[in-house]
Amino acid sequence: MFEYTVLAGIMYGLYFGLVGIGLNLIFGVMRMINLAHGDFIMLGAFLAYWLFHLFGINPLIAIAISCVVFLFLGIAFYYIFVPRLLQSKDPEMLSFILFFGLSQVIEAIIILSFGNNQRSVPSSTFGHSTFSILGNRFPISWLIVTIVAILVFIAVYWYFYHTKLGYATRAIMASRDESLVSGINVNRVSAFAFSIGLILASIAGIFSFFMIGAAYPSMGTNLTVISFAIIVLGALGNPMGTIIGGLIYGLAIMFMQTYLSSWSNLLPYLLLIAIMLFKPEGLIGKTVRSA
Amino acid sequence: MLKKRIGSFGIILIIALIFIFLPFVYNNQSFLFNMMLYIALAEGLNIIYGFTGYLPFGYVGFFGAGAYSASLAILFLHFPPLLSIFIGGAGAFLVGIILMPLLKLSGAYFAIANLAASQALYYIVANPNLESITHGPYGISLASIYNPHASYYTMLAVLVLSMIIVLFIRTSNFGLSLLAIKEDHITASLAGVNVAKARAIAWGLSAFVAGLSGACFAWYVSVFYPGTVFSLNISVIVIVFALFGGIGTIAGPLVGALILYSFYNFIGISAPEYFQLLYGILIIVLVLFLPDGITSILQKRKIYVP
Amino acid sequence: MFKLRSLFFSSLMFILIFSATSTFGKSIPSVIKIGTLYASTGPFAKASESQFKGLKFWVHNVNSKGGVFVKAFKKKIPIKLVAYNDQSSTATAAAMYNQLITQDHANILVADFGSVLTSVAVPLAKEHRRLLFDVTGTGAKFFTPDNPYVVLTSLPTSGRWPYTLADFIIKHKINKIAIIYSSNDFDQSQAITLHNKLRKAGVDIVYYNAVPSSTSNYAVLLHSIKAKNPNAVIEFGYPNNDIAFLQNLGSSGLKFNMVFTVFPGQLFKLLKSNVGEQGLAYTYTYPTPPLLRYNKVNLGVGIDEFELAFKAYSGKSPNFLNVAGYNVGLIIKKTLETANRYNQLSFRRAIGKFSGKVFTLNGLFMVNKKGAQIGEILPIAQFVMKDSKLKMNIVYPEKMKTADAVYPAP
Structure with a gap:
């Protein structure tokens, strides 16, 4: 049982790293908390659902389609909202409220157009077989999700450290003002980074059926809160740190479910508060942020 | 200063009179009760957010703590309702003290940690293992002391109290020092302001108001589940109300709650299917075009807003 | 002052009486x-x-x-x-x-x-x-x-829902029961009733745990349950819980002799579209109309x-x-x-x-003096595969029965 819990926790945790990473990227670049993050995950899930049921498109192919869709969506959202927001007195706080409004609008539009039903892409999409590690059997869909998550993390890493745009993104994350002075087109790079954040959220949504059950319009809020916990556990503003946060979350949940099930959803919050208070920079972060 | 105080007192008096007599002509008491509740909560949030800049995203934690402390005082200690309401405030105040270390954090960090704290509190209260104490998921029934009229006027008293606290802060040296801290806490501490103490007082008062409100709510509805009084929506609604009006004043949160809650009910009744959509759009438009709230229109014209 | 007050109260009385007669009038x-x-x-x-x-x-x-x-x-x-x-x-x-x-x-x-x-x-x-x-x-x-x-x-x-479920289990001498429920009023009261009834009848309950109502992944929980080797797994949840539970059960490759969930009997189409016919086959539920005819x-x-x-x-x-x-x-x-x-x-x-x-x-x-419903009973139904199509049989109580339960599930 112990072994099974550890292995399941790692796979589940990598998936939750994927759930949180987009939120963290956007926070890192824009210093704004995307309260609609969970709703973009929901949009990804609904996109995958419709592609699958209308055209029989496999979720793996849905990734490519969602990249295109959310790239444009992200750039549009960025230019509509962010430049105006940045001129205000307190963009950090006001963005909180703005994205909350956005999340309400997204949820409402989905309900008005598709209704409130739960929807699923069947887990049999990837076959009914199971695979085993060290004598523990897991559904094959878990293996696929794990591989996708790892590939996404590699892609994000490659973007940050091996592309021009990635360098610029990191420069903005270090200091927006200095980047402006050094001639980086901050708005263009940020808009692109914002899109990537949404794309990452949508990919998490595409695979949500296999890890967190059916999708429904109001699933977003809960996912946003969990994503918060994860990115704080890792390191706020450091996307790669999210992987650590996700792993801790996944393992913690699985262990709690095994040994103390009724308390299992308390744990992430207690962890979050403890880390905030005693190691506010996150487990692998560097800069201390306290007032 | 004195003139401003009298002006503000006038507003409080008018509000109190309105809510005393309105039930005689307009008998949807629940609507009026909720209106008072949201004004009191918006003013309570204003104490900490408006004067120190800390955004308590988990403000509902105090509300729920108040509702539960009061209910437990009634159910287990058989305290009379009014004393129990006070216990509700005290319970939330206690939670505030426990969460005091969170004030070390800044900006979004504080907001998130506070949110996590409120959720943690919710899961503790709702846990089936604590059923003998909190009734766990079964929720609370205060049917034996149900009294909508008494709880209505108690809520009114809490509303007046919350506004008086804001009035006091706004027109006192304490308020000035809070604003100085908000502007730049290092300079303020160099100027001799006890930063930690001032913040702690504002935090405690803010929690106390939310606790009293939660306790009144518990008494007024008399049957509720943990999810009812720890719903994240309450935090969000109150933040939006306060921002809409404009923080840092008495009038701002008051006007914000009056207008938005009326609007909220208006769409709920007249265009129920577009409820959420309209509300979301309103919030977005507000942040983009009126980020300092509607009272800022007056302030920009150099008109004093109490 | 006194006059003013009496004027106020008399006008108030007038309004009250007026409104009372206008609402409750005979017209x-x-x-x-x-x-x-x-x-x-x-x-x-x-x-x-x-x-x-x-x-x-x-x-x-x-x-x-x-x-x-x-x-x-x-x-x-x-x-x-x-x-x-x-x-x-x-x-x-x-x-x-x-x-x-x-x-x-x-x-x-x-x-x-x-x-x-x-x-x-x-x-x-x-x-x-x-x-x-x-x-x-x-x-x-x-x-x-x-x-x-x-x-x-x-x-x-x-609290009355699991009455027939408990009878079914006792009658069929199914021993070693696992009960997993979501911690909310609706599910917990069912779990407690079932637990007490089975205990009284001497049925062994090997697993009895609450999970938060927001639980959306039951994979590890299912393995913990399997480790206790129960014959029957009873899951009380909201629709989201039941969907996640049955989905995870289907993809985990685990088998139990009897699996019971609440909502397939109430929201059959929703569950079927999310879990699939395979996922529901041979599980049990409380059937309600229109499944009950x-x-x-x-x-x-x-x-x-x-x-x-x-x-x-x-x-x-x-x-x-x-x-x-x-x-x-x-x-x-x-x-x-x-x-x-x-x-x-x-x-x-x-x-x-x-x-x-x-x-x-x-x-x-049929309601009792307090207004609570006592007339309806919730029978026990089982989904079976017949000619590779999903079919529902009522398996308990005897007087409503349309077929025998397929126990243990194939």
């Missing part, structure tokens, strides 16, 4: 106002909208026949449905219920779906002396001897006829909550046809009169 109303709430968003939206649609369908039906016969006026009067959106929020719901009572002067008050949204209506209805037709709010604490203003029309209180009725239409009519009306086949929403309409109709006088307490007396004698497409309608 025959042109419409019967039914006030209700529904949620278009939030956790209860799906269920709430279904229930609301059922009620709307009933209103549509009676109005197309000129309304409902009101015995007190010896006349047919059309129905007007006043409905607001509470967004699954209890605070909003409280204000909206109050709106229905005090502003719209709704003659009949119908609660929104489920215990949470019904909870705030119970004290309000009592305070304003308005009879609350509670459709699916099964929380036991709503029903007290001192409150005549609430009647549960559709389901027994949740009550055609011998003495009020309204039978389930066959209802299904056709509802499909023609809404384009979709009905689920249980559509039936429940329609059923409350039938009870309202019967109440108005029976009550000698047009006031809330005589409505309640009328219900007491026909309680136990009325059989609708939802089963026997």
Whole structure:
């Protein structure tokens, strides 16, 4: 049982790293908390659902389609909202409220157009077989999700450290003002980074059926809160740190479910508060942020 | 200063009179009760957010703590309702003290940690293992002391109290020092302001108001589940109300709650299917075009807003 | 000063008397106002909208026949449905219920779906002396001897649900039971009842745990359960929990002799579309109409006829909550046809009169003195595969049985 819990926790945790990473990227670049993050995950899930049921498109192919869709969506959202927001007195706080409004609008539009039903892409999409590690059997869909998550993390890493745009993104994350002075087109790079954040959220949504059950319009809020916990556990503003946060979350949940099930959803919050208070920079972060 | 105080007192008096007599002509008491509740909560949030800049995203934690402390005082200690309401405030105040270390954090960090704290509190209260104490998921029934009229006027008293606290802060040296801290806490501490103490007082008062409100709510509805009084929506609604009006004043949160809650009910009744959509759009438009709230229109014209 | 006060009070009295006579006067109303709430968003939206649609369908039906016969006026009067959106929020719901009572002067008050949204209506209805037709709010604490203003029309209180399930397990001598439930009022009260009944009968319970209602992944939990090697796994949850549980069970490759979940019997199509036929095969549930086919009725239409009519009306086949929403309409109709006088307490007396004698497409309608439903029983059904199609058999109790249970599951 112990072994099974550890292995399941790692796979589940990598998936939750994927759930949180987009939120963290956007926070890192824009210093704004995307309260609609969970709703973009929901949009990804609904996109995958419709592609699958209308055209029989496999979720793996849905990734490519969602990249295109959310790239444009992200750039549009960025230019509509962010430049105006940045001129205000307190963009950090006001963005909180703005994205909350956005999340309400997204949820409402989905309900008005598709209704409130739960929807699923069947887990049999990837076959009914199971695979085993060290004598523990897991559904094959878990293996696929794990591989996708790892590939996404590699892609994000490659973007940050091996592309021009990635360098610029990191420069903005270090200091927006200095980047402006050094001639980086901050708005263009940020808009692109914002899109990537949404794309990452949508990919998490595409695979949500296999890890967190059916999708429904109001699933977003809960996912946003969990994503918060994860990115704080890792390191706020450091996307790669999210992987650590996700792993801790996944393992913690699985262990709690095994040994103390009724308390299992308390744990992430207690962890979050403890880390905030005693190691506010996150487990692998560097800069201390306290007032 | 004195003139401003009298002006503000006038507003409080008018509000109190309105809510005393309105039930005689307009008998949807629940609507009026909720209106008072949201004004009191918006003013309570204003104490900490408006004067120190800390955004308590988990403000509902105090509300729920108040509702539960009061209910437990009634159910287990058989305290009379009014004393129990006070216990509700005290319970939330206690939670505030426990969460005091969170004030070390800044900006979004504080907001998130506070949110996590409120959720943690919710899961503790709702846990089936604590059923003998909190009734766990079964929720609370205060049917034996149900009294909508008494709880209505108690809520009114809490509303007046919350506004008086804001009035006091706004027109006192304490308020000035809070604003100085908000502007730049290092300079303020160099100027001799006890930063930690001032913040702690504002935090405690803010929690106390939310606790009293939660306790009144518990008494007024008399049957509720943990999810009812720890719903994240309450935090969000109150933040939006306060921002809409404009923080840092008495009038701002008051006007914000009056207008938005009326609007909220208006769409709920007249265009129920577009409820959420309209509300979301309103919030977005507000942040983009009126980020300092509607009272800022007056302030920009150099008109004093109490 | 004194004069002013007496003037104030006398005018107040005048207003009160005036409003009292105008509302409760003998004049025959042109419409019967039914006030209700529904949620278009939030956790209860799906269920709430279904229930609301059922009620709307009933209103549509009676109005197309000129309304409902009101015995007190010896006349047919059309129905007007006043409905607001509470967004699954209890605070909003409280204000909206109050709106229905005090502003719209709704003659009949119908609660929104489920215990949470019904909870705030119970004290309000009592305070304003308005009879609350509670459709699916099964929380036991709503029903007290001192409150005549609430009647549960559709389901027994949740603590009674597992009665037949417990009998089934005991009768079939199934030992080693695992119970996993979501920690909310509805599921926990079922778990406790089942636990106590089985314990009393000497059945071994090897696993008994609560999980948060937000649980969406049961993979590890299922392995913990398997480690105890139970014969039967009983999962009490909300629809989301049941879907996740059955999905995880299907993909995990684990097998149990008996698996029971709550919602396939209520929201069959929803569960089938999310879990698949394979995922439901050989599991057990509480069947409710339209899975249960009550055609011998003495009020309204039978389930066959209802299904056709509802499909023609809404384009979709009905689920249980559509039936429940329609059923409350039938009870309202019967109440108005029976009550000698047009006031809330005589409505309640009328219900007491026909309680136990009325059989609708939802089963026997019978309430106890507190207004709680005791007529309907929830039998046990099993889904089986026949010619590679999913079919449902009622396997318990004996008098309703259509086939023997396939135990252990293949």
